[in-house]
Amino acid sequence: MTTVAGELRAPAWRGGFGRLWSAAVLSRFGDALRTAALPLLAASLTDRPLLIAVVTACGYLPWILFGLCGGAIADRVDQRRAMWTVDTVRGVLVAAFAVAVALGxxxxxxxxxxAFTLTTLQTLFDNASTALLPALVGPEALGSANARLMTGQKIAGGLFGAPLVPVLLSAGAAAPFLADAGTFLLAAALVASLRTGAPERAPRPAGSTLRREIAAGVRTLWQDRPLRGLCAATALCNIGMGALIATLVVLVTGWLHAGTAGYAAATTAYTVGGLAGGAVNRRLTAALGPVRTVLLAGTAQTAALVVMGSVPSLTALVAAMAAFGFMGMLWNVNSTTLMQQRSPAGALGRVSSAFRTLGVAGAPLGALLGGAAATAWGRGTPALLAAAFFVLAVLALIPAARPDAPAAAPGDGATTARVPG
Known part of the structure; x- marks a missing residue:
C-alpha cells in the first residue's frame, strides 16, 4: 500500500519541530507521573477493583462527549494558541489538585x-497538535517526525517518568502531581514560542456550522477504506486496552504480589519495548507498508496479552509488556501518519477527532469490563479479555490491507482533499 510520495526522510529540528518535540516530551514526562500516581492513589483509597477502574473510565469519557467538537474547533482556531492555552489551564488545575492531596x-x-476535566481539555489539545505537525514538517518526513515524537515521549514518560513515581511518592502523595503541573506550564511556554503564523484556511461557506463540519469529517473518515478499517480496529483494541490499563495495578500488586516496584518494572518494560519499536519502525514500514505493519503489531500484541493473563510470573509479565510496547509503537506511529497523510487539507482536526472519538469510545466500557472481570473471575482475567478484543481488531483490519484507494474529500465546500501519491 503506497501512501507517501517520494523518499521517506527525517524531519529537521529547526523550523519549530524541535520546540514542539521538546514540549511534547516534557508534557509526556509529567503525564507519566500523574498517570502512574493516580491508580496508586486510588488503590490507597479503596481496595475495590471496580472503583479503581471507574477512575480510568472517566478519563476516557470526554472523548465520547466532546471529542468531535474538539476536532472541529481545532480546524477553526490557531492551533498553536489553543495548545498553549490548554496546557496553561491544565497546569493550574493539576497544581490545585496537588494542594488538595497534600491537605488530605x-x-x-x-x-x-x-481525570474527566483533564481529558476534556485534551480533546482540543491532541487534535490541534495532530493538525499542527504537518505545518512544521514536510509530508515525506511525517512518519519519521511521528516516530521521533512518540519515541521521545516513551523515553521521558516510561523510562524516566513512571520509575520516578515511587521516589516522588516517598516525598508525599502530592509530589507527582506538583511535578506534573510544572511540566504543563513549561510545555505551554515552549508551544507559545513557536512562530508558525496564523493557519491559512479557505473562507467557510455561508451557513456552515460545527455540526455540519463534524459530519463532513466523519464522512471523510468513513469513505476512506484504510482509515475506516484502522479506526474500527483501534476501537476494538481500546476496549481491550481499557480493561488492561484499568486493572494493571491490581494484576501486579494483587495477583503477582510484586508491589509498586513490580508495577514500575512492568511499565518500564513497556517503554523499553516502545523505544525499540520506534527504532525499527522506518525500515519495517518501508518493507511491509503501514497497514500491514499495524496488522503484524496487532497479532503480536494478542499473543503478549495471553501471556500476561495466563502466566503468574513477574518475569513473564515484564517480557510480555516489552513485546506489547514494541508492537504498540508500530501501531501508533503508522496509524497517526496514515491519518495525517490521507486527511484533506484544512480538515485534519475533524478527521483526527472522529478517528480518536470512535477509537476511544470503547475504552470506558473496557475499563468497567476489566474491573468486573477481575472481581468475578480473578485478577489475571482482564488481560485475557483484552486478548479477545485484539483478535477481533486484527480481523477488522484485514480488509484495509488491500491495495490502496484514493483519499476521500470531505465535501463541506471549505476544504480540499490531500491525496497521497
Whole structure:
C-alpha cells in the first residue's frame, strides 16, 4: 500500500519541530507521573477493583462527549494558541489538585473529577497538535517526525517518568502531581514560542456550522477504506486496552504480589519495548507498508496479552509488556501518519477527532469490563479479555490491507482533499 510520495526522510529540528518535540516530551514526562500516581492513589483509597477502574473510565469519557467538537474547533482556531492555552489551564488545575492531596482531601470522587476535566481539555489539545505537525514538517518526513515524537515521549514518560513515581511518592502523595503541573506550564511556554503564523484556511461557506463540519469529517473518515478499517480496529483494541490499563495495578500488586516496584518494572518494560519499536519502525514500514505493519503489531500484541493473563510470573509479565510496547509503537506511529497523510487539507482536526472519538469510545466500557472481570473471575482475567478484543481488531483490519484507494474529500465546500501519491 503506497501512501507517501517520494523518499521517506527525517524531519529537521529547526523550523519549530524541535520546540514542539521538546514540549511534547516534557508534557509526556509529567503525564507519566500523574498517570502512574493516580491508580496508586486510588488503590490507597479503596481496595475495590471496580472503583479503581471507574477512575480510568472517566478519563476516557470526554472523548465520547466532546471529542468531535474538539476536532472541529481545532480546524477553526490557531492551533498553536489553543495548545498553549490548554496546557496553561491544565497546569493550574493539576497544581490545585496537588494542594488538595497534600491537605488530605483526596477522594475517589476528586480523582474522577480530575481525570474527566483533564481529558476534556485534551480533546482540543491532541487534535490541534495532530493538525499542527504537518505545518512544521514536510509530508515525506511525517512518519519519521511521528516516530521521533512518540519515541521521545516513551523515553521521558516510561523510562524516566513512571520509575520516578515511587521516589516522588516517598516525598508525599502530592509530589507527582506538583511535578506534573510544572511540566504543563513549561510545555505551554515552549508551544507559545513557536512562530508558525496564523493557519491559512479557505473562507467557510455561508451557513456552515460545527455540526455540519463534524459530519463532513466523519464522512471523510468513513469513505476512506484504510482509515475506516484502522479506526474500527483501534476501537476494538481500546476496549481491550481499557480493561488492561484499568486493572494493571491490581494484576501486579494483587495477583503477582510484586508491589509498586513490580508495577514500575512492568511499565518500564513497556517503554523499553516502545523505544525499540520506534527504532525499527522506518525500515519495517518501508518493507511491509503501514497497514500491514499495524496488522503484524496487532497479532503480536494478542499473543503478549495471553501471556500476561495466563502466566503468574513477574518475569513473564515484564517480557510480555516489552513485546506489547514494541508492537504498540508500530501501531501508533503508522496509524497517526496514515491519518495525517490521507486527511484533506484544512480538515485534519475533524478527521483526527472522529478517528480518536470512535477509537476511544470503547475504552470506558473496557475499563468497567476489566474491573468486573477481575472481581468475578480473578485478577489475571482482564488481560485475557483484552486478548479477545485484539483478535477481533486484527480481523477488522484485514480488509484495509488491500491495495490502496484514493483519499476521500470531505465535501463541506471549505476544504480540499490531500491525496497521497
Amino acid at each position: 482531601h483526596a477522594s475517589i470522587a476528586l480523582l474522577v473529577a480530575l
